[in-house]
Amino acid sequence: MDVIDVTVSAIRLEGQQLREDPEDDSLIELAQDIAAKGLLQPLGVLGIGKGKFQLVWGSRRLAAVKRLKWETVPAHVYADKAIPIKALALVENLQRRNLTLSEEVEAVKHLGEDEGKSIEEIAAFISKSRSWVLDRVMIPSLQDDMRDALIEGAVSLKHIEAISRIEDQPTRSLALAHIITSRASSHQAKLIVAQFYSNPHVAQAIAHGEKIHSGEISVPVATKACESCFTVVPITDIIFVGVCKDGCRSKSNPDRPTEDDSPGPGSGSS
Structure with missing residues (x-):
């Protein structure tokens, strides 16, 4: 697959939803970023003969370079229709920022497992940071209650990052429940976790099935x-x-x- 400079006016948009709303702040920011740094990720086009191309992916980037009045744009040129359509569709959806966290996880999982891409390749392919990708890769491996709370929006990734410092699974669950019921901010979650983390009696108490609020053992607050x-x-x-x-x-x-x-x-x- 080659990368060449393709004439912008030669790119057809059949089946693509190219948004060029002049008031679209995210598109304005994208155009400014491209003007400053260049186009880091080429478009994807399918050669259809006579110097014409069908846009496969990169509609927002195409809209941005049109806004910048570029005459040509770097593009991956596919010679036939053997194109990873699902992966390319996922890229478009991710770039439009309209997926739920669960859908983002599935998209990253598909690119990694089915398309065989590395973390760095996924990040470049979908124009996201490496840490953004790693967060989505980590989510399926979370214990069930933490994953469910995150997907349902009860806690944020920052909450999960704080809770994950606790090594003992039952204690993590206890801290999670405490953070949810108290509506703790991510900063407060770190304080809660620090108290759990520094109390060696809590995990031992749970392991032996003791009641946390009985006797000398109590939940750190x-x-x-x-x-x-x-x-x-x-x-x-x-x-x-x-x-x-x-x-x-x-x-x-x-x-x-x-x-x-x-x-x-x-x-x-x-």
């Missing part, structure tokens, strides 16, 4: 200050907007300090 009363409480007691879930100190919560009890700016002993 990350804390956060309420944004209203400034009390430091477990993050499970903080609702999404950042204030005490059960209300700041009032008649029903005499143990919680009110804002009047909290030191204000410039306060202190004179």
Whole structure:
């Protein structure tokens, strides 16, 4: 398969959805990137005779170079129709950013297992970073509850990265459940994991089927200050907007300090 400079006007778009919306920010960014760095990944075209070509893949890149008013564009030229159509269709879908995480995982899996591409080749083929590809390669190997939570959107890849530091599988599951129920941010997840990771008793307790909250063994709890009363409480007691879930100190919560009890700016002993 050769790579040659093909005349842009000689490329036909039958069956392709070429979007050239002048307000498409991602297309504008792509054009700017190509103008600065050049076209790192050539288009794919099928020679159809008389100097004409059928676009196979790379519609957004073609739209970008048209925006830049290029007369020619580098392209892989296929001599026949023996083209990996599924792989090329996956590339187009990935570049349009309209796939779910599960579909992205399947796309990367197909390119690696069925097309025999390496991590670096996949990254170049779909114009993604190596780390982006590695993340999708890693997902199928996650334990079931972590993978399901990630695919369902209950946690992010950053959460999973933090939880994966825990070596013991039952403890990972416990940390995952704690992070989900407490709606922890990725930063808070790191704090939670650090507490689990530094407590050698937790994994031992789970392994022996003990109840985590019984006796001397308890689940490590990350804390956060309420944004209203400034009390430091477990993050499970903080609702999404950042204030005490059960209300700041009032008649029903005499143990919680009110804002009047909290030191204000410039306060202190004179």
